[in-house]
Amino acid sequence: MALTEDPGKPRNLAERVQRVQDAVYSAIFHNYVWQSIFRSGYPNTPRNQMLVVATNIFLHLHPTRIHRTHVKITHTYCLGGLTFFMFLILTVTGVLLMFYYVPSVDSAYQDIAALETNVKFGLLMRNMHRWTAHAMVILVFLHMMRVFYTGAYKPPREFNWVVGVILLVLTLVLSFTGYLLPWDQLALWAVTVGHGIGGSAPFFGDETQLIVFGGFEVGPSTLIRFYTLHVIALPLIAAVFMAVHFWRIRRDGGMARPL
Amino acid sequence: MAVETRAVARPAAKARPRPRREREEEVLVWPDLVFVEFIAATLFTITFLMLSVFINAPLLNRANPELTPNPSKAPWYFLNLQELLLHMDKAWAGVLLPTIALGFFASIPYIDRTRSGQGVWFGSKNAVRLTLVSAAYSVIVVAALVSFDSGDRTYTEQLTRWIPSCNAEAQHQGLPCLQDAEGEAHTGFLSTKDISKRLQFSVPFPNALGVDDSNLDWPGDLDRIPVPFNNVCGNVGSFHLWCDMNLNIPSIMAEQVIPLSTVVGLAVAIIYVLFRVGWLRTKRDLFIVMFTAVLVSYLALAMVGSFFRGEGQNLIWPWEIKVDEG
Ligand code: HEM
Numbered sequence: 376m377a378l379t380e381d382p383g384k385p386r387n388l389a390e391r392v393q394r395v396q397d398a399v400y401s402a403i404f405h406n407y408v409w410q411s412i413f414r415s416g417y418p419n420t421p422r423n424q425m426l427v428v429a430t431n432i433f434l435h436l437h438p439t440r441i442h443r444t445h446v447k448i449t450h451t452y453c454l455g456g457l458t459f460f461m462f463l464i465l466t467v468t469g470v471l472l473m474f475y476y477v478p479s480v481d482s483a484y485q486d487i488a489a490l491e492t493n494v495k496f497g498l499l500m501r502n503m504h505r506w507t508a509h510a511m512v513i514l515v516f517l518h519m520m521r522v523f524y525t526g527a528y529k530p531p532r533e534f535n536w537v538v539g540v541i542l543l544v545l546t547l548v549l550s551f552t553g554y555l556l557p558w559d560q561l562a563l564w565a566v567t568v569g570h571g572i573g574g575s576a577p578f579f580g581d582e583t584q585l586i587v588f589g590g591f592e593v594g595p596s597t598l599i600r601f602y603t604l605h606v607i608a609l610p611l612i613a614a615v616f617m618a619v620h621f622w623r624i625r626r627d628g629g630m631a632r633p634l
Numbered sequence: 635m636a637v638e639t640r641a642v643a644r645p646a647a648k649a650r651p652r653p654r655r656e657r658e659e660e661v662l663v664w665p666d667l668v669f670v671e672f673i674a675a676t677l678f679t680i681t682f683l684m685l686s687v688f689i690n691a692p693l694l695n696r697a698n699p700e701l702t703p704n705p706s707k708a709p710w711y712f713l714n715l716q717e718l719l720l721h722m723d724k725a726w727a728g729v730l731l732p733t734i735a736l737g738f739f740a741s742i743p744y745i746d747r748t749r750s751g752q753g754v755w756f757g758s759k760n761a762v763r764l765t766l767v768s769a770a771y772s773v774i775v776v777a778a779l780v781s782f783d784s785g786d787r788t789y790t791e792q793l794t795r796w797i798p799s800c801n802a803e804a805q806h807q808g809l810p811c812l813q814d815a816e817g818e819a820h821t822g823f824l825s826t827k828d829i830s831k832r833l834q835f836s837v838p839f840p841n842a843l844g845v846d847d848s849n850l851d852w853p854g855d856l857d858r859i860p861v862p863f864n865n866v867c868g869n870v871g872s873f874h875l876w877c878d879m880n881l882n883i884p885s886i887m888a889e890q891v892i893p894l895s896t897v898v899g900l901a902v903a904i905i906y907v908l909f910r911v912g913w914l915r916t917k918r919d920l921f922i923v924m925f926t927a928v929l930v931s932y933l934a935l936a937m938v939g940s941f942f943r944g945e946g947q948n949l950i951w952p953w954e955i956k957v958d959e960g
Contacts, residue, residue: 502686533743563697564706572728
């Protein structure tokens with residue numbers, strides 16, 4: 376009714392501005408293309424707000440409603456989410472680094488050095504990749520502490536805690552495999568320490584060195600192994616476990632709260 | 635007005651059973667949660683962009699397998715394992731203890747199955763105290779053990795200096811004594827490794843089991859004890875059987891039995907004390923103490939490795955560190 380009614384001439388400036396706003400709003404959010412992408416309108420009503428979360432694959436990681444205490448920053452400090460966000464930044468910056476990096480002992484170091492000086496924003500991308508990688512390791516530990524001290528591993532979330540422990544290991548191994556790639560003195564000798572530690576495994580020491588590091592010393596075969604693990608195998612595995620982790624949070628009835 | 639009405643209505647509301655789904659306690663994810671996430675992500679993006687503009691990632695000289703930097707260090711989150719390598723058998727330090735720690739983490743929810751106290755920070759009665767005590771205790775224990783195990787730099791060797799110097803001429807050292815390096819002044823235990831390297835003593839022993847002079851000498855007679863079936867040699871697939879395997883009892887004592895029982899003993903001690911004091915009552919309490927201890931020791935050992943280890947992995951002050959990159 377109200378919509379079809381002719382509104383008549385605007386009576387004052389405020390009403391005129393309001394009309395323009397409405398027109399722009401509906402041109403943006405009610406047009407054919409927008410609605411082909413986002414099925415719901417702009418999330419400005421409770422209905423649309425729930426629809427946008429339920430129909431968007433990225434937001435769909437969330438439930439549509441959440442308990443009041445869980446949006447308090449001091450409950451999670453966003454630590455799990457930020458760990459995931461670091462993973463996303465690392466993926467983006469990592470792909471950019473891959474454009475310039477060839478994983479061979481002959482070229483790896485030069486590639487990184489050239490990336491820093493000859494490539495626009497190359498140094499920035501490398502720095503971002505490095506610092507967010509450290510941040511991810513710190514954040515995953517803090518997240519684990521948050522989960523532990525809020526008792527959120529208790530039933531029915533036992534298994535998601537175990538998935539978390541696996542993600543912790545994956546994060547450390549991702550970081551460690553990346554450490555070798557610049558092929559500088561820091562990289563080589565840090566990984567050599569790790570190589571020694573791997574070799575001290577009872578009964579399987581030699582096997583660990585051969586299979587994981589590709590030999591009895593850190594060399595070309597270690598580099599290509601670590602590269603492959605770092606850029607494809609481990610990120611994929613981590614992504615799968617993260618998917619399980621997030622799925623389970625929803626399946627286990629959302630985040631833990633007092634009984 | 636409204637406030638007053640509420641205050642009156644409260645007691646009645648309390649008596650009512652808790653609703654199964656507390657709709658009114660819930661908020662919409664868009665905007666309430668998405669907004670928080672957006673702000674957090676933006677803040678982190680800006681922070682890391684700024685950090686990356688101002689601080690460059692390290693890039694040293696090209697890797698050179700001929701030149702070992704002194705000290706060479708693992709990444710910081712593995713420096714704790716590297717630190718442990720200095721104090722105990724490398725298989726325990728590098729592989730077994732970390733595996734046990736991860737196994738312990740994973741098993742926590744399967745042992746502590748109570749549901750109470752979840753969803754709030756430190757939700758059980760003594761949680762905060764237990765965490766603080768355990769954290770402080772772990773820092774002190776790590777600092778003390780690391781110091782003790784580098785005697786010549788922390789002067790803890792003075793505690794054991796009363797053990798006499800060995801009489802180099804004597805064929806058997808009757809009472810326990812310490813062998814000093816030639817030309818060096820007498821010191822006590824420089825580290826637990828000295829138990830297998832410098833400590834010597836003999837006990838009268840019947841001639842058997844490889845002892846032929848009526849004296850069992852530490853470490854001389856004990857460092858090659860054949861294990862049963864140590865003449866079985868060969869490979870099964872790529873897996874080699876123990877061929878000619880001998881136990882080195884002094885080094886097992888110094889690098890496995892003593893360090894591990896020290897760690898376990900100190901852990902049991904604090905747990906027992908907290909139990910007797912009455913703070914530690916449930917499995918949850920026990921796990922708070924253990925989880926905190928593992929994480930804090932992990933962090934403290936990484937700090938020791940990062941800031942207090944210099945050339946030759948000697949214990950030094952952070953401002954004395956310089957790396958010889960070869
Ligand atoms: C790559 C690593 C990880 C990512 C990206 C991640 C992500 C997340 C996110 C986004 C949440 C939602 C709540 C929050 O933000 O705190 C969460 C919850 C949870 N995480 Fe993780 N996590 C990771 C590692 C871990 C680890 C190491 C553990 C434990 C050992 C763990 C155990 C849990 C549990 C039990 C929950 C449910 C918490 C609750 O119900 O309150 N996660 N995780």
